[in-house]
Amino acid sequence: MTLSDQPAVAPSRRTHPSPSAPVVPSAGVLRPLGMDEITVTGGFWREYQSLNAESIIGHCLEWMERVGWIRNFDLAAAGTLGSDHAGIEFVDSEVYKLLEAMAWELGRSADEALAATYSSLVARVAAAQESDGYLHTSFGHPGQRERFSDLEWGHELYCFGHLLQAAVARLRTGHDDDLPAVARRVADMLYREFGPGGRTAVCGHPEIEPALAEFARATGDKRYFELARLFVERRGTGTLAPIEYGPEYFQDDVPVRDAEVLRGHAVRALYLAAGALDVAVDTDDVALKNAVARQWENTVARRTYITGGIGSHHRDESFGADFELPPDRAYSETCAGIASIMLSWRLLLATGEARYADHIERTLLNNVLASPRADGRAFFYTNTLHQRTAGVPPHPTDVSKRADSSMRAPWFEVSCCPTNVARTLANIPLYFATADDAGVQLHHYGDYRVDTRVGGERVALTVATDYPFDGEIAVTIHAAPLAGLRLSLRIPAWAREGATWRCADPTVTFELLEGHVAVSGACAAGTVIRLDLPVQPRLTFPDPRIDAIRGEVAVERGPLVLALESVDLPQGVTLDQVRLDTSAPLEGTAAGATAHLSVVAHGAGGEWPYGGAHTVASEALGPVSLIPYYRWANRGPSTMRVFTPIADSNSETA
């Protein structure tokens, strides 16, 4: 579908012709494609688009009506909002993330009912805006705290950031109407308050930084970009008051350009890094760009779970020390995974390096997609890698008290993850491919169509595959430039050995480069390029510095991390008895694998769990199924582990 197919959902004027995409840097190696240039045609990703459109978005809307978070705006508009505000300080942001999701979804589909719902929700938000542009339901109303009186914990600018991102989605899908107008007034108010000559301050929760950068790009108003830059530069200079968790919690310990690794609250750290990269790219600040890239590198190398999940401390939702990655205490917040993708995507656009696309794929498939339940009506907030006890499903109408529910929950007191999943899935194909002056790059595989222009000439192709379950990928060219097509196909790191490619047309050439294979050729319409990635299951061992999984092994299959779930074990066998025989072959199954397991005998347990060396007897169990991690906990309460002890390791002498 192209933009011209869309119905006008509200009075609007066309914005300038930048791609219909969430991130459009002014410079960079790769150019993002817009919603009019890339379309999912079926398969795995169509199912997720449908889940989002038919379940998740509506689920979030229903819940926010039920718990009064939308009504907060109505009360504010009526002048009757006060200490009866529903929810914690930053629930406005959930409404904005849902508006962002709806805007992208409207950019994809012509759902009139959704358009009406969207317009109505925007109207309720807009009605709450004050005459000077300020718009927040938790501050400044009678009986509430003063505006900007609690920058450490108030989340005001965080909420404004999500409002601006919702406006960017609306602008980039072709409508400069009510919400962008509201957002301009908010951004102008912020510029007056915090811009040059204003107060030297930052928000305790970064998010305004990437939002202002993108809003500047989408509106062309450079003041907003300057404000983003100021917020990035002020961070780490101690403008925030001391808090219990220390200044690193909100990255106020070290200036962004001096930091070596991401630290503190994971979502905060990643949103900030994304905004810092936006600033670096558009101001050609190489030192800042390198600083962010270095932080990404060190964080991925030392502070990231195999699923791409990050954050190992529940207490403050923060990174632990290097290699402190306990699977049973993995926080791995869904929002941190989404924020990680936001950062990796910006680095990919800036550098073109395939490792960023690799990490997006890992995080998307194994962390973010684990969050929604198969029916899209319950979510993981945290994403543990080892569930020791079978959880109790939250009641379908209860707001979950705790972030670390061991079962997916329909809603949370802090419910950032469901709406973040919704806005991410709403523009998911935009992460699949990019273009540059020479050609097109395919970073992710699925059933989709690309129709864009390279050097002024049309390039059209379709991708067809059962990926991530199967490694056979067919790219059919429908239109290529007269001088020939240059196409880049990402080869994931796990496929470097074993990936093959071919084309029936002998004039099409292939060259394996760092992280991708470069395809060149005339590529007449109908030319099919085939890529085969080796998705047979494989054993993956941890760096020995990750003490918590020493002597254990994971199974991956293609881009999917697999998990052993108790419901797949024979009756009477518990997950803490199981060992994986690394010498026996793994077999691929439709979506997962089977592995040969053995079982050790644990009695009722001794009086004291530490003692002299002794050998634990084990018995072969034969092959047992492993499923994709992202699908676990969809068959009722269970226990689960991603890393399984290796059979006959020294760990058994205990």
Place this chain on the structure above:
Amino acid sequence: MTLSDQPAVAPSRRTHPSPSAPVVPSAGVLRPLGMDEITVTGGFWREYQSLNAESIIGHCLEWMERVGWIRNFDLAAAGTLGSDHAGIEFVDSEVYKLLEAMAWELGRSADEALAATYSSLVARVAAAQESDGYLHTSFGHPGQRERFSDLEWGHELYCFGHLLQAAVARLRTGHDDDLPAVARRVADMLYREFGPGGRTAVCGHPEIEPALAEFARATGDKRYFELARLFVERRGTGTLAPIEYGPEYFQDDVPVRDAEVLRGHAVRALYLAAGALDVAVDTDDVALKNAVARQWENTVARRTYITGGIGSHHRDESFGADFELPPDRAYSETCAGIASIMLSWRLLLATGEARYADHIERTLLNNVLASPRADGRAFFYTNTLHQRTAGVPPHPTDVSKRADSSMRAPWFEVSCCPTNVARTLANIPLYFATADDAGVQLHHYGDYRVDTRVGGERVALTVATDYPFDGEIAVTIHAAPLAGLRLSLRIPAWAREGATWRCADPTVTFELLEGHVAVSGACAAGTVIRLDLPVQPRLTFPDPRIDAIRGEVAVERGPLVLALESVDLPQGVTLDQVRLDTSAPLEGTAAGATAHLSVVAHGAGGEWPYGGAHTVASEALGPVSLIPYYRWANRGPSTMRVFTPIADSNSETA
């Protein structure tokens, strides 16, 4: 010293002649000895008594004056206390714990300056008591919340509990004066408010339960005991409102007598269990006693660190699931160790089973004693088993924001541990020995003297040893009953094989029983009984269900858990490179051991810490010193680990 040696420190009358001890059950297998019956004479424990008397008690007093926690009482007495209250809701309890420490210390020493300080502090507390007996600096004053308006988090009864325990210490050291009078009025007020016919409620933080039980025993007023019983029985019936951490946080999920294991907030769980056992013992409630014993068993077997420390969740200071014991996230709060000793001691008195004494020894030497710095002026609140990065010492005049400082800190916003250490060390010898109708039981070894009566006849003996560093223990008998002495010497579980005993008098007989050796004989004055415990260092392996330390091994020496601290490694070697060669001999040193280590080469680290199997090369490092865990972090910032990876385990194929 006997009680008659003590100067009167305030107008007082003698209480009934129960032992001068903190816990005096009305029934039980063993009888606690009082301060007049057991006296430290030198060595290891004298050093700790001196540290407490000369540093810790004064340090706590100085800090509480400095931060205004004592001044709160002055303001309350003057009627000027309000919203300017210093500190969090339960800082009164720190003053009470210090008063308890001082009372026990005054029971031991005749320090007139301390007596004057004590009396002055009591007077300041007493002046703040209201006419109806209520006494709290955080509730009920102008601008403050109403009394008992926040039982979930207010800690009012928790504070009263510590006040009662301070009064018990005063009563049991021979003085029924001002503080016991204050405490009676508090207890009477509580009985009116929460007793039969009063409100059916409990405090969110247990502590009032064991305190009331003991105050009842010390005063003979059975109403207080009845109130303790009511509080125990009400727990687990959902009288507390829902909180973020769920009802198990304050043990309101299940009635005490129905629970299988300790859970929720560790200190809360243990204080409650101690009070429940007090109730069970004095009411001969076998089901309740068995429930507490079962909870202790399951907790020790599955939810306890090798140091005796408990609590693996920082977020809510709680137990994790069974076998969820990550060393680098060990919370192991010092107060939880103290609470664990309180519970084990009560179980030991009730049953006489040596396993409880074993666990007291482990927890005292390896968890509680780790808290105070060698100079007694800084403390660990949490006691990690694996320090990954060298911490930054807190500034000597700063109140530490965080519980989980990686270095000992002089004071904390929640500063429960220093005063808890003070009150524990102040009566430490009372845990060393007990008596029954037949004889005397020695549970712990050190330089001390016992002088008591058994069956109406005097028993006097001295113990001399360099334990815990050396295993040779000499018990010299000075007085024994005419019919002969029966003496029980605990054989710790780790010494069951290898312990030897002897006596030059061939008429003295020995019989090895469960956990102890029973000695019988005429034992003329001067008879020396020698016990030799095998304290050579040994390897200790974890249960394989403790995933976080799979493939790792600890070294213990006698009752001491040893640790490898980075300051003992050669220059250039980091703790995450080290492997322990379990085939090479361990050698004992003065206080610790040497072990043969090797070093694996970690480069700068790969881009991604998960991958295919490969072997890591290692190089022998030779013998390296391990020190007693409790002494670590006394030589500047360092890294440390209790469990070290085993050389050449499968963990290296990664």
